[in-house]
Amino acid sequence: MFERPGHGERAILVQVGSRSRPPQDQLDEFSDLATSAGADVVGCVTGVRRVPDPRHFVGRGKLEELAASLREGEADLVLVNHSLSPSQERNLERELKCRVLDRTGLILDIFAQRARSHEGKLQVELAQLRHLSTRLVRGWTHLERQKGGIGLRGPGETQLETDRRLLGQRIKVLRERLDKVARQREQGRRTRMKAEMPTVSLVGYTNAGKSTLFNRMTSADAYAADQLFATLDPTLRRVDAGGGHGFVLADTVGFVRDLPHELVAAFRATLEETREASVLLHVVDATDPNRDERIEQVNAVLAEIGAADVPQIMVFNKIDASGDAPRVQPGGEGRVASVWVSAHSGEGIDVLLDSLDRFLRRDHRVGRIELANSEARFRAALYEAGAVSAERQSDTGGWHLDIDVSEKIWMQLCARIGIDPGRLVECSCSPHGRLLESRSVA
16 A cells, blocks of 8 residues: 555556557547646557456556656656546556546546636536545555554544545535526526527537637637636626627537546536527537547537537637638528638628527517507517617608517517507518627626
8 A cells, every 4th residue: 555646747648449559639639638737748658458457457568668658757647548447546556656547537637727616616526526436445545444552443433434424425515505506597597588588508529619709709708728628617698689689608618528427417507508508509620630520529418418409500610720711501491500610810700690690580570560659559568578670750650660579479469469460561671780798697
């Protein structure tokens, strides 16, 4: 038994393929993850093994190679691009005399560094404790046995049992706090639904440019950087367009290959914004040669959280680097399938907003109605609902109103005032203005 090291910055990466050597893009991504966590990568050990070794994950020969790489690079940390069992992690640390972290532990560490909001910190701590609860297996010397000697004998509970009990209590407290946060989010979501305010959620692989696109669409200042998991905490902004129309835009955490189940479970309350969204903007890095694979991995996570059936608009970002031109690719039933934009330069953003506006207003009634001066009550109700986009005085002293309103609200207004819904003459009216204001929402 040994004391587990409490530090480690110089790292050796380990990845083993099952039938062939791991592809370079997976190694590059894992190296980026290690760098995002603050590690200094000084070496990489790869290999091929049909079945992982039950004790050390790697074979004896690869274990010796790994020990030699640690000495040569003066490294004090081993990062394994796989999920290790608690016993494999413990046995590797015992053999190598250094800290060993698997892929799940590394991502959890990155999330712990990036969490800023109260909810984000609670979610990360819950995920860490769930992960740690499976690893309280003789990992530290103080868990070996009960204390002995006169005056040192405890109540009969081992340190391991004490730690497990304390972990269980803390996990229970965190779940209760997150349940409270989830209820608050649900209340805000119901308020937006009652006000007919649609929600648009940005999803995509990490570092695809979601936060930059969010800032471009809302004039916000959310943190954005060229690194994995630059943004962790969810951010929501209300985007107001002309005529009283608008939507709530939500920036969520980026996905990654083999996203730890602990994180998916812990962030389920936050990801509710994705599941309950009116439409998802699936942001894809247009310069990524593996973008089709990235799309499949994001869709797999969306299916896991119950958001597979939410409509999507693919947004191929970074066309300023790929050399593509802004364009729209139509889909079935008159819908937009994909839009090509640059969040960095702003190219194609107007096209994206137009496409999004058409989607969100696909069930709207757009047309003109003539009201007599005795129908001022109906005119006031239309303005109150934000349904009037333009108005002109009629020759008889009444009004000609350009209307843009959802079918549901239009029928409710007509029923309440006693107006025939067929009086609205459908036509193509002047489009609304774009992006007048953005502000925070709960």
